[in-house]
Amino acid sequence: MxxxxxxxxxxxxxxxxxxxxxxxxxxxxxxxxxxxxxxxxxxxxxxxxxxxxxxxxxxxxxxxxxxxxxxxxxxxxxxxxxxxxxxxxxxxxxxxxxxxCRSHADKLGRTQEFTIFGQGQQRRAVIEAMRLLRNENSKQDDELCKFVEDPGGINSPQYLKDKSRKWQKFVTQAKASGKTTGYYIKMGNDIEAAVLEHYNDILRCCNALDYHDLIxxxxxxxxxxxxxxxxxxxxxxxxxxxxxxxxxxxxxxxxxxxxxxxxxxxxxxxxxxxxxxxxxxxxxxxxxxxxxxxxxxxxxxxNYRSTRCIVEAATSLIQNNVKRCRLKDVVTDNSSGSKVTIKECHNEDAQCTFVIDKILETMSSGSTGASSFGSFAILYRRQVSGKVFQAALRDRKIPFNVHGVAFYRKKVVRAIFAMLNTTLPGCDDVHYRRVFKALLPLEKEETKRV
Known part of the structure; x- marks a missing residue:
């Protein structure tokens, strides 16, 4: 060796x-x-x-x-x-x-240049699938008719948009678990089967796959x-x-x-x-x-990463999970370290105030060796929480860096890519839609007319 x-x-x-x-x-x-x-x-x-x-x-x-x-x-x-x-x-x-998939695209009924639908494109495809289902006529059975009837606004674009979250989650879970249209028909779930079938047809027409389709x-x-x-x-x-x-x-x-x-x-x-x-x-x-x-x-x-207090706190919490494979004996040679602190705040403003006060207090005490703001990291679950923290940090004149949306997922960058794609032969509607939205920041009704 x-x-x-x-x-x-x-x-x-x-x-x-x-x-x-x-x-x-x-x-x-x-x-x-x-x-x-x-x-x-x-x-x-x-x-x-x-x-x-x-x-x-x-x-x-x-x-x-x-x-x-x-x-x-x-x-x-x-x-x-x-x-x-x-x-x-x-x-x-x-x-x-x-x-x-690109190497064998022809076997999948696609060309090698097929598009990959992200979350936003998926949502629009789901809305269109629901709209197609709604517009189907008397061939539907009673259960489908209840879905497509119009008891106070069910035909409105807003209704479809509101319901699309539920159906997008359904499509994601169905594809991740490998459940097909045939499975839902066999189970008697005709609505689910119809939505999934329309969704797949839309992607096929757009020469596209979503991320679960790749698998x-x-x-x-x-x-x-x-x-x-x-x-x-x-x-x-x-x-x-x-x-x-x-x-x-x-x-x-x-x-x-x-x-x-x-x-x-x-x-x-x-x-x-x-x-x-x-x-x-x-x-x-x-x-x-x-x-x-x-x-x-x-x-x-x-565990080489965490202090003993963190390991013991995590172990005492996770041992209550009944779906574990079997009991685990996690050990560490690290020092005990500081105890884990849990703070309940009544709103996001109170949360930001607590976190920033804690950072300033830790820096002033010098107990952890944190001598600069760069020694701290704030982790949050939702992007909207990040915006609140950014505003609070600016108000307190505290410098910070944000690790957020990947460069290629930023709206402006995706719009530029869409503009470039419109110059290529066989460009699909998805890219034209994105260019229109970028160049025509008009009222919703006017945008719809355009």
Missing amino acids: PKDYSKYLDSLNERQREAAFSDIATPLMIVAGPGSGKTSTMVGRILVLLNEGINPSNVLAMTFTTAAASEMRDRIGAIAGKEAAKELKISTFHSFSLQL SCSVKLLTDFPEVLKECQDLWKAVIIDEFQDTSAMQYSLLRILASHNHITIVGDDDQSIFSFNGADISGFDSFREDFPNYKEVRLNK
Whole structure:
């Protein structure tokens, strides 16, 4: 083994090394608690695979975010060399699926230049699907008729807009779990089936897929087209999945097919699953145990990140969750640290005042070594809360940086891209709509007429 490989692997703790050196022929489940060095373990696992003769181009590692993918590639590059790191396929589920779908777009009834619908475009497609359902005539049965009748404004655009949130959530959950129009018809849910069918038809007409389609269409390609499956199996000799607890039923189906050779490693922790609203399903751990019965399980239970007070507080809280795989004994060598403080505020203004006062108090006491405002981070759940904090910080003349919407998702940037797209042949209505909205900031009724 190269000296740099050995030096890195020697720096891992006993359980991390056990995971890294596990036999590739045995499916491996790494249950990684918070702050337990899972990225270090995954890097070690990949280094061992490379040392055992697997070509870097035959390793597929899927992470939850592009940032995590970049970090893993950088770490491997620092040890195995940049060339080896470049050859590795490290990407998110959606990035991997996008590449696969573009390569075989014709099999999906799309062109290679298909559009990917984001949340806003999804919402408009859902509204249009509801409008199509509403406009269908006497062929509807009694239940559908109740839905499309007009008892005080149900035909209004505002009604459709208000209801679209519910139906967008339904479409997302249906696609994440792999439920089709046929499933809802079989269950007798004709309305759900009709909305989903219209929604899919709209995307097909627009030469578009949404983010959940990328996964389900990848599964379709691997299931319905043996040549695509063989191509992928010949290429990916080892599959590694990060943040397994956040995978949906369809994502699990995808990785199960890709890893039919059993050369699979999953890394995750059911206690950290927070994306159920987006289709994440922690029952994937049970499915993995059933589908790969000869699996090996390694638990990383040492927390390197947090103080003892934080570890004990988190443990006492999460142990009340009855849906856990099994009890976990998280340990840490860190000092006790400050106790966790919980403050209940009656409104957002009071919350901002409390947080800012606490920052100023901590700085003036010097007890934590925080000598500048750059030593503090304020985390919030909703973008609207961020705006309130920004206003409060400006009022108190406190400098701050905002880590918000990604550059390419900003409205102005998306409008510029839309303008460029209108110059290309075959540009769809989505881009023209965005350009009109950007160039014509008029009243709603006037915009509608335009």
